[in-house]
Amino acid sequence: MLVDDHDVVRAGFSRLLESSGDIRVIGEARLAEEAVQQYPQLQPDVVIMDMSMPGLGGLEGIKRICSNHQDARVLVLTVHENEPFPQRAIAAGAKGYLTKRCAPEELLEAVNKLANGQEYYATNVRSILKKQSREISEGDALTRREFQIYELMARGLSVSEVADTLHLSVKTVHTHRANLMRKLDVRNNAELVMRAVQDGMLEQ
Known part of the structure; x- marks a missing residue:
């Protein structure tokens, strides 16, 4: 398939x-x-x-x-x-x-x-x-759910749209968003998108 x-x-x-x-x-x-x-x-x-x-x-x-x-x-x-x-x-x-x-x-x-x-x-x-000894990067430190939200928000989805897509409450998405932004050291959505481009999250 x-x-x-x-x-x-x-x-x-x-x-x-x-x-x-x-x-x-x-x-x-x-x-x-x-x-x-x-x-x-x-x-x-x-x-x-x-x-x-x-x-x-x-x-x-x-x-x-x-x-x-x-x-x-x-x-x-x-x-x-x-x-x-x-x-x-x-x-x-x-x-x-x-x-x-x-x-x-x-x-x-x-x-x-x-x-x-x-x-x-x-x-x-x-x-x-095979890089067993490499230091874990900030992106790897994200949980699976945080990584999902990172990817969706990098594509331009709002918090409410992310909540609908993943069948979560808006409050839960806000919590995950706050955690991932802290881990990635970004302050707003614009910086999050810029970080996503740097990480290769978005297709060119």
Whole structure:
């Protein structure tokens, strides 16, 4: 199942996958919410998930699919290749992580490995994961919920819109917002967006 909010991107990857002869695309979704709803009916061997999408976003989509279906195999395919995205995706349950700059052959290899119960991570992602001794950065220190709110607010959502998206109270979002802004040492939304750009949170 392909999950990406860009129709052209899904169409291109769908053609690539099916041209291999042994992979069939049985479902597509534009939003993580749709993927979560479709997964039980489709039961795909592999879910290819983008990270940056409107609504819940890929991170929460991965978490919900993997927490509800223990045998789910999610391959992240994203423009984000820097910390803390790989760690967050893997912590949410992803079994593979590639960037959209990968070669077509690598995507096919990753899909086949996940379908066979293995894991697959791009070379640069493996390097990030092996840095056991590195100092934890401010971004890594964020909780999963704080990271979600950071991503949504960086995309321009208001506190009330974040609350609606994540099904939280406005008060709860305000609390998480205050904590993440303290950890990131930013004072307002403008500085938060600037920090998100520096951290590679936003697509260029």
